[in-house]
Amino acid sequence: MAAAKKTPTSKKKPPRATVRTYRHGLGDCHLVTLYGARKARFQIMIDCGVILGTPDAGAVMTEVMDDILAATGGSIDLLVATHEHWDHVSGFAQAAESFAKLKVGAVWMGWTEDPKDADAIKLRRERDSALALLQAAAARMQVDGGGEPGLLSSVLDFFGAAARITTASALELVRAKVARPRYCDPKDAPVALADFRARIYTLGPPRDIRMLKKTLPSASAPETYGMALAAAERSVGQALSDPEQQPFSNSVRIPNRVAQSTPFFQQRYWNDDDWRRIDVAWMDDASELALALDSMTNNTSLVLAIDLADAGVLLFAADAQVGNWLSWDDCKWRVNGKQVTGPDLLARTVYYKVGHHGSHNATLRAEGLERMKALDVAVIPVDHAMALKKKWGDIPLDTLVTALDRATTQRGYVLRTDQEPSATATRRGARSTRLHVEVDI
Known part of the structure; x- marks a missing residue:
């Protein structure tokens, strides 16, 4: 009698990588683990921050940092700080005691953070000058009785201006982790991790300053690079230089201190109908300057593509905006005798950390998402309830x-950190706890 045939057992391939994204609020923090032979692991921490105004933020970020300490045994191979915005770096300072316990093999930042780079020095001076003007403008608006300078305060929040610590001081804590941080440039050769069959490419920030200043798409004017910082600075600076600055000339102007003591104006101007007032109309350019500074800082994001060879590419775009994305077309590297380009990496992207919490100008269409033909998983670090409080109700868009749902529907799924994974996502391998979501690649 013939022996019964054994049914072959299907073995699921072990993952090449695991990406853990924290669900701590409106901010970014990721732990990437690459797997090699004999249980080897290469662990990368990317950013650690949450938006200003998050309740009990210090405790929240300490819980996140403590979880990273537990998951890594207190040691990581690479720490990445993508750009100087509060919702990406605040945790390094808010959880300073826990962060001090983390051993770090290497630190990467974008070339825009290099203290010795001439272009970076110029950009920082421009940014610091604009930030100082915005702080003065916000204070002046409150003194003039213009109410809470909503947009200005919102932008200042991104730099930690209202907190005891700033984004700059948080970055210094990151920089101090190693003797020599690496300041990444798209022209750099990819970093090979042979034991993990992986390479890490730097896609952005671009070296072309015009591309850094291109933050919004425009069909009618594709070469429009957004609000020029210099023009806005001149306008705001001129207004701030005159303590009695108003929208009209001296010949027809009544100083605030005189008008505020006049019964006619007390009754008809300084009253509950604040929307009718124009005495802070001169600050419109401050709002434009605020938006330009915010967007340009986003555009300095360090963008990394982790190439797992046959397993595809993991794309971490931070908050890169239009010019950063467009610059990837010019990225070219020679690897093992073959040319690799930015579009090549996009075409092989299987995991996309969605840029800027899913905002309107942080994921390109034709030259971005539509190129990701292999996309399986898209993760959006977002807190829509907080976005509503900040008056950013269209995040995520x-x-x-x-579009992300449509791009991933065949094989994968979309995860939002402010929502539980869908049944499809769970069936296809997504995992979640109260503190994080996790994906195997």
């Missing part, structure tokens, strides 16, 4: 979420 519905049309973008729909």
Whole structure:
């Protein structure tokens, strides 16, 4: 009698990588683990921050940092700080005691943070000058009785201006982890991790200053690079230089201190109908300057593509905006006798950390998402409830979420950190706890 045939057992391939994204609020923090032979692991921490105004933020970020200490045994191979915004770096300072316990093999930042780079020095001076003007403008608006300078305060929040610590001081804690941080440039050769069959490419920030200043798309004017910082600075600076600056000339102007003591104006101007007032109309350019500074800082994001060879590419775009994305077309490297380009990496992207919490100008269409033909998983670090409080109700953008769903529907899924994974995502391997979501690649 013939022996019964054994049914072959299907073995699931072990993952090449695991990406853990924290669900701590409106901010970014990721732990990437690459797997090699004999249980070897290469662990990368990317950013650690949450938006200003998050309740009990210090305790929140300490819990995140303590979880990273537990998951890594207190040691990581690479620490990445993508750009100087509060929601990406605050945790390094807010959880300073726990962060001090973390051993770090290497630190990477974008070339824009290099204290010795001439272009970076110039950019920092421009940014610091604009930030100082915005702080003065916000204070002046409150003194003039213009109410809470909403947009200005919102932008200043990104730099930690209202906190005991700043983004600059948080970055210094990161920089101090190693003797020599690496300041990444797209022209750099990819870093090979032979034991893990992986290479890490730097896609951005671009060296072309014009591309750094291109933050918004425009069909009619594709070469428009957004608000020029210099023009806005001149306008705001001129207004701040005159303590009695108003929208009209001296010949028809009544100083605030005189008008505020006049019964006619007390009754008809300084009252509950604040929307009718124009005495802070001169600050419109401050709002434009605030938006330009915010967007340009986003555009200095360090963008990394982790190439796992046959397993695809993990794309971490931080908060890169239009010019940063467009610059990837010019990225070229020679690897093992073959040319690798930015579009090549996009075409092989299987995991996308969605840029800037799913905002309107942080994921390109034709030259971005539509190029990701292999996309399986998209993760959006977001807190829509907090976005509403900040008056950013379109984060994440519905049309973008729909496009991501469409791009991943065949094989994968979309995860939002402010929502539980869908049944499809769970069935296809997504895992979640109260503190994080996790994906195997």
